[in-house]
Amino acid sequence: MSRFRSEVEKASRERCSRIVLALDILEPSKDRLYEKALWVMREASENVCCFKIGIPTVLKLGLSDVSRLVEEAHDMGLPVIMDCKLGDVGHVNRMMAILYFEAGFDALTVNTLVGFEGGLDSVIEESKKRDRGILPLVYMSHKGAEETFGQTVLSKDGTARKMYEVLAERVKLWDIDGIVVGATRPEVIRQVRDIVEPDTPIYSPGVIFQGGSLRDALEAGSTYLIVGRAIYLSENPRGESARLKKILST
Amino acid sequence: MSRFRSEVEKASRERCSRIVLALDILEPSKDRLYEKALWVMREASENVCCFKIGIPTVLKLGLSDVSRLVEEAHDMGLPVIMDCKLGDVGHVNRMMAILYFEAGFDALTVNTLVGFEGGLDSVIEESKKRDRGILPLVYMSHKGAEETFGQTVLSKDGTARKMYEVLAERVKLWDIDGIVVGATRPEVIRQVRDIVEPDTPIYSPGVIFQGGSLRDALEAGSTYLIVGRAIYLSENPRGESARLKKILST
Numbered sequence: 018m019s020r021f022r023s024e025v026e027k028a029s030r031e032r033c034s035r036i037v038l039a040l041d042i043l044e045p046s047k048d049r050l051y052e053k054a055l056w057v058m059r060e061a062s063e064n065v066c067c068f069k070i071g072i073p074t075v076l077k078l079g080l081s082d083v084s085r086l087v088e089e090a091h092d093m094g095l096p097v098i099m100d101c102k103l104g105d106v107g108h109v110n111r112m113m114a115i116l117y118f119e120a121g122f123d124a125l126t127v128n129t130l131v132g133f134e135g136g137l138d139s140v141i142e143e144s145k146k147r148d149r150g151i152l153p154l155v156y157m158s159h160k161g162a163e164e165t166f167g168q169t170v171l172s173k174d175g176t177a178r179k180m181y182e183v184l185a186e187r188v189k190l191w192d193i194d195g196i197v198v199g200a201t202r203p204e205v206i207r208q209v210r211d212i213v214e215p216d217t218p219i220y221s222p223g224v225i226f227q228g229g230s231l232r233d234a235l236e237a238g239s240t241y242l243i244v245g246r247a248i249y250l251s252e253n254p255r256g257e258s259a260r261l262k263k264i265l266s267t
Numbered sequence: 268m269s270r271f272r273s274e275v276e277k278a279s280r281e282r283c284s285r286i287v288l289a290l291d292i293l294e295p296s297k298d299r300l301y302e303k304a305l306w307v308m309r310e311a312s313e314n315v316c317c318f319k320i321g322i323p324t325v326l327k328l329g330l331s332d333v334s335r336l337v338e339e340a341h342d343m344g345l346p347v348i349m350d351c352k353l354g355d356v357g358h359v360n361r362m363m364a365i366l367y368f369e370a371g372f373d374a375l376t377v378n379t380l381v382g383f384e385g386g387l388d389s390v391i392e393e394s395k396k397r398d399r400g401i402l403p404l405v406y407m408s409h410k411g412a413e414e415t416f417g418q419t420v421l422s423k424d425g426t427a428r429k430m431y432e433v434l435a436e437r438v439k440l441w442d443i444d445g446i447v448v449g450a451t452r453p454e455v456i457r458q459v460r461d462i463v464e465p466d467t468p469i470y471s472p473g474v475i476f477q478g479g480s481l482r483d484a485l486e487a488g489s490t491y492l493i494v495g496r497a498i499y500l501s502e503n504p505r506g507e508s509a510r511l512k513k514i515l516s517t
Contacts, residue, residue, distance in 0.1 A: 041359055071355070072322075073362035079329040104354050104378055105321070106409045106477070109291055112323035128354055130380045132411025159356045161382025164437070168430075169421040177421055187414075227356070 021123040021150030022194040022218065024096045025241070029066035034262040035235070037098070037220060038065040039245030040086075041073055050077055054086055057249045062093040064258035069098040069243060070122075080120050087121035096123035102154060103140055104128035111139035118143065124150030126197060129184045130165060133191070141191055150194035155209055156181045158199025158223025167205075181205060185212040195220050195240070200229030203237035210238030231264050271373040271400030272444040272468065274346045275491070279316035284512040285485070287348070287470060288315040289495030290336075291323055300327055304336055307499045312343040314508035319348040319493060320372075330370050337371035346373035352404060353390055354378035361389035368393065374400030376447060379434045380415060383441070391441055400444035405459055406431045408449025408473025417455075431455060435462040445470050445490070450479030453487035460488030481514050 029035060038061050044050035058068060068090050075083050090097045099122040103110050110127075117125055125144065127137050137153075144151045156166040168180045181198075188196060195218035198206050206219060213219075222243035223229040231242050244261060251257040279285060288311050294300035308318060318340050325333050340347045349372040353360050360377075367375055375394065377387050387403075394401045406416040418430045431448075438446060445468035448456050456469060463469075472493035473479040481492050494511060501507040 041362065043362065071359055072351075073359060073366060076325065076330050076363065076366045080326050100355075101322075102354050104352050105350075106407060106472075109321055109323060112291065112293065113326065116323060116326045128378065128380075130378075130415045131407070132409070132414035134411040135409030136407075136411035138411070157356060157381070157386075159382070159385030161384040161386035161388070164382035165380045165415070165430075170430075171419040171421055171427055180415075180418075180420075222356075 019144075019150045019194045020148045021096055024123065025067050025218070028095055029241070031094075032063060032066055032262070033266050034064050034066050035241050035265050036065045036258060036262055037067040037069050037241050037243045038248055038258065039069045039071065039100070039222065039243050040249065041071045041245050042249050043073075047078060047082070050074070051082055051086070055089060057254045058086070058090060058093065060255040061248055061258040062095060064255070064262045065095065066241065067096050067098060069100050071100045080116065084120040091121070098122070098124045098126065098150075098152065100126045102126050102128045103137065104131045107135045107139040110137065111143060114140045114143045118147050118149055122149070124152055124194060126152045126154060129153040129155060129188060133187075137191075145192075151191070152195045152197055152220060153184070153188045153191065153193055155184050155188065155196045156198045156202060156205050158201045158227050158229065162199065181209065182212060185209045189213060194218070197222065198239070199223040200231070200234035200239060200242060201227060203230075203233045206234060206237035206239055231261065235265055269374075269394075269400045269444045270398045271346055274373065275317050275468070278345055279491070281344075282313060282316055282512075283516050284314050284316050285491050285515045286315045286508060286512055287317040287319050287491050287493045288498055288508065289319045289321065289350070289472065289493050290499060291321045291495050292499050293323075297328055297332070300324070301332055301336070305339060307504045308336070308340060308343065310505040311498055311508040312345060314505070314512045315345070316491065317346050317348060319350050321350045330366065334370040341371070348372070348374045348376065348400075348402065350376045352376050352378045353387065354381045357385045357389040360387065361393060364390045364393045368397050368399055372399070374402055374444060376402045376404060379403040379405060379438060383437075387441075395442075401441070402445045402447055402470060403434070403438045403441065403443055405434050405438065405446045406448045406452060406455050408451045408471075408477050408479065412449065431459065432462060435459045439463060444468070447472065448489070449473040450481070450484035450489060450492060451477060453480075453483045456484060456487035456489055481511065485515055
């Protein structure tokens with residue numbers, strides 16, 4: 018088990034929370050974005066088990082300011098996922114992974130559809146070297162994901178399966194630290210839960226603003242629920258994160 | 268036709284070049300990376316028709332310095348592609364697209380596998396508003412791309428096709444400015460050439476360092492060849508870009 022995985026488990030146990038807070042905050046200026054992100058993190062820190070930062074925040078703040086936010090999170094006892102959905106060729110993926118790990122991130126999301134050889138192999142290698150986490154996407158949360166993740170594919174022996182089933186099988190070989198399956202499709206979560214190892218954490222984005230239900234995803238087998246706008250757009254991120262945490266623990 | 272597409276055509280005609288220079292340069296410091304990138308751009312500017320910048324460069328330099336490089340390129344009469352392979356959910360893709368367009372980029376690459384509805388629809392909308400370009404991936408250049416782009420898929424009517432054929436059909440509906448197909452698979456370029464409109468530009472990465480041949484890709488139907496390391500790692504980027512340009516024009 019990677020350090021990342023055990024840190025999320027520890028924070029989750031201590032805070033009785035299965036919520037990962039996504040920080041895709043929009044603010045007009047760099048300074049206001051930094052301040053708002055840090056404020057939301059502090060307000061919610063007792064009710065979440067992990068933070069997630071996306072590329073828009075990195076583009077807006079720059080990697081060195083993002084690295085300061087990651088340090089703040091670590092001081093709160095919380096790990097941070099870089100939701101970069103790495104999906105390039107191997108040598109470019111490696112450059113990105115190293116830069117994100119050097120900025121302090123504890124785990125990276127990767128786009129499983131890019132494939133292993135000459136694609137994600139280099140990222141997995143870099144993460145193992147540093148005892149960091151890798152979270153491959155198995156089914157995204159939006160409607161258009163059906164066009165590929167939900168596509169029926171034909172294997173070499175002629176068996177027809179769904180692409181996400183093939184992906185869930187495939188990532189079992191990669192020694193990963195969890196997978197990402199959208200909360201908008203509880204039926205898929207249920208099927209994938211049966212394919213991966215029973216203790217593999219399933220991270221589910223797409224709740225509330227994107228239409229997914231926290232309880233349905235949890236009952237289908239999700240381990241952690243990724244919540245963004247419902248918390249950071251709220252006037253009271255502390256209260257809102259406490260309320261959502263409670264929905265999941267009762 | 269978007270402004271981007273006509274600018275690449277114009278630069279290509281004027282310079283008798285089909286080469287897009289990829290600037291995924293590795294340098295230990297930010298300042299040295301900026302200087303090296305600008306030097307390579309200036310040295311090669313008479314022999315290429317477009318520049319391409321990747322996420323590692325943006326992470327290392329920050330978006331505002333990258334924006335200065337884009338301005339320098341425009342002063343040389345050359346457009347710049349941001350090779351971000353956008354592959355997130357719609358509202359995050361939109362945030363990234365706006366930031367890249369505001370930084371001056373003329374076109375963005377997108378990961379077609381992410382799907383349209385709630386995925387890439389927002390990016391296409393933002394690009395049309397600004398008359399910028401969109402380049403969807405149809406087949407990547409590395410070995411692992413076979414796992415999905417090369418996967419046999421079953422359509423609803425029971426017909427078996429390759430995923431890349433389905434993607435090439437799909438992007439015809441998106442009013443795009445070119446597609447990306449790896450130079451490492453001339454047979455795929457040939458097939459895709461027959462699916463898309465005859466005048467749709469095909470951009471092909473993966474030549475030389477990744478094993479693809481400039482001439483084979485061109486003969487199979489590629490319009491522009493993306494070259495990175497063979498030029499920017501050379502001691503003489505001017506001479507090397509001139510030599511490669513000549514290979515394609517004779």
